[in-house]
Amino acid sequence: MISFEPTEEQQMLIGAVRRFADKEIRPVYRDFEEEGEIPHSFAQKGWELGLTAAGIPEEYEGFAEERSVVTGALYAEELAWGDLAIAMHLLAPGLFAYPVLLCGTTEQKESYLPHFCEDEFKSATAALIEPTIRFDPAALKTTAVLDGDEYVLNGNKMYVPLAATADLILVYAAEDGATQGFLVKGGTQGLEVGDREKHMGIKALATYELSLNNCRIPRAGKLGGESGCDLGQLMTLSRIATSAMAVGVARASYEYALAYAKEREAFGEPIASRQAVAFMLADMAVDIDAARLMVWEAAWRVDQGKDAAKEAYLAKMFADEVVLRVTDGGVQVLGGYGYIREFPVELWLRNGRGFAAFDGLAMV
């Protein structure tokens, strides 16, 4: 039966994440952005929300009675509303954990998943994106070649969150032309974490270049063993997560602009009393709601075991455009102030622009 109401449990979870975003993230995110750093103690506080473990079933010591991608989309939006860099930092461990959960062998699940259900922030991540303007997750330049009982990985990656501190990195590489995942422990010989990257936005998120020079891992470290992984399904989950985040960022900017437009006066009345401004805000509201519903539908399809590839792809395409248009509108509504870093909307525009590049940078 068609319904647009989250369950009670979901509402409780959203409530908790929203409070965290409002009370914990919002007071500090600008400082983190300027400092280019999310302190470990803060990540630990966020970890205690238990979001990653909420997606891991009880048999692996998580507390998901039933894993739900809809739930993931709901909290991803709330976290990203707080701050995108912090959201990506907190969800980075999921980039490793969820592919293992979805595609891993029993042995892989048993040996890795319980770590993500412990009290300490588990620094883990994935390396998918490569330094090329024509990046294609289905045609990676990084290679994996089987040599005896070991895989040998070679290639270059970028946008690897938390790479410098990660204990576990899921490296995607092409084996005979097909993209596969490889579970690499931090510090493995041949795995070289490069420079901390500098981006237009998400400055608080520590992302790195990564190079693999004859990096050898045991044969058993191939995600999913002999049968490998389903890249399409993983991309679908990533698209759902990043689209949900795009909605969160867009909503942040929209809400701020809305409040500002009601306060700021020009010609003796609030600027929101002019249709030129009011209509921008109305269009933002409509598109944000539409993007959210598209994300929900794709997520719901995954939960139902239906194919969601096309829905997730279109949702991302739509959300990518919405977040850019909305965050640009946010700056526009604030006028000159929108350009000043004392106000948050310029940060949201910088973050909003990134979504087209954020393939595989979050997962729920």
Add this chain to the structure above:
Amino acid sequence: MIDFELPDQIKQQYAMFRQVAQASMRPISRDLDENEHEKPWDFINQMWPVIQMQEGHELKRAEKKAAAIAAAEKPAKPRKKRPSTATLLMAHMIEAMSWGDAGIYLCIPGGQLGGEAIKAVGTIEQKRRFLKRFTEGEPKWAAMAITEPCCGSDTANIQATARLDEETNEWVLNGEKIFVTSGLMATQESDGFVVVWASVDRSARRAGIKSFVVEAGTPGMKVTKTEEKLGIRASDTVSLLFEECRIPYDNILGNPEVKKEGTTKGFKGVMKTFDASRPLVAASAMGIARATIEFVKEMLEKDGVEIRYGLPRHQLTGLERDVMEMEAQYKAAWLLTLRAVSMLDERRPNAIESSMCKAKAGMAVTLITQKAVEILGPLGYSRKCLVEKWMRDAKINDLFEGTGQINTLIVARRILGFSRRELK
């Protein structure tokens, strides 16, 4: 729980409506576009029994509810009941029919918008008097007359008047209405009725505006013009003139009392019918949009062009981007529509969601159909295919039941919490 699954019953009925659209609407679609003012009688007669059944169900439900209210001295036991799915079904029917042909869909007999107004605010006696006709006899229509030559979106400025003749206890209507959809069928070609907006006190502005039911054949009401249009040509759009047109006192919908100037409660009641009708207009728009997207993809496929989802964007062709953009806009508008519809079924206030989906759907279908004509090039522009017709049909959805701009304005006022004065 967030859920996008249609109930099985609606799925089945939707499939049936889609068959009807394919078998009975598409074959006559072009003819009725080329021969404006002709009516699809075979189709009308085919649909009439279905409408009779639906209207019968709804009337029975209304009776039951009225009886329950009358019988209960104490408030009815709060029992958990499943939300209705009537609007959801209606939206799917309209979507399927509009996929067939949006103009012919508007020729379907029954209450349509006029009926919705009575269902929304009418008393049980009024429902009996006015809606029973849709459950028996020959096909009948109802229409809604709001717009006047001087005002469309600015409904508060309505000039038509209703004067109470206290001696005869009748309302006397005077004024001119234009753009009345199915007005000819409702007032001249069948024993239907038209719901007319008129002011009982022009000095009270909004608060003075009430709606009245005028039955076909009432002396003093006449059709003065049948419009020729850009699209939806199978559907008649007429002007109605009211000259000392007398109707019984009980034909007023809602509270006859005029609240003092400055309050708008009565007017808001009248506007409420839009909350119910706008998502249905959006559903019609979505039917045209789906027809267009399906046709474009089919034509491309025949030509060996496949739309490749999931690729990195740099690998997409411009054509693929266009088609995907059409699909994304379609999906966005359709999901907003479903949300507004399901809120109606859950009896939750949906004014903002209703205007949101209408604004989005009107815009989306306009863009989708115009892009389709472009993509299909010479064939898109040719009257050999229906795409050019769909583009003409589509445009009405961004105009009637509130233009896109009016709906955007409503959304803007709502999100800002601004009155009409604060945001003009």
